[in-house]
Amino acid sequence: METDSRPTAEAQGALVDRKTAARLLGVSKMHISNLIDTGQLRAFDVAGSGARYRQVRIPLSELKKFLSTRLLT
Numbered sequence: 001m002e003t004d005s006r007p008t009a010e011a012q013g014a015l016v017d018r019k020t021a022a023r024l025l026g027v028s029k030m031h032i033s034n035l036i037d038t039g040q041l042r043a044f045d046v047a048g049s050g051a052r053y054r055q056v057r058i059p060l061s062e063l064k065k066f067l068s069t070r071l072l073t
Contacts, residue, residue: 015044015057024063032058041066 016024018032021041025032033056035041042062047055 014060015046016060016063018056018058021058021063025067035066 018029022029022032032041036043036056036058041058043056043058045054046057047053
């Protein structure tokens with residue numbers, strides 16, 4: 001998974017979790033995870049160091065960019 005460890009200040013105010021992203025796109029949470037893991041959707045892991053599980057957050061701007069590229073193809 002290619003995730004940045006810390007979101008930029010611009011992206012911090014507009015982050016959504018996998019569940020919300022899945023609902024907005026009309027897909028499953030697993031599909032969102034697959035898109036992130038394959039690099040098709042950019043996300044941030046906001047979990048602290050040593051965390052047991054990742055806490056993935058996706059900027060709304062990335063969701064918009066993803067949708068626009070999918071709609072144009």
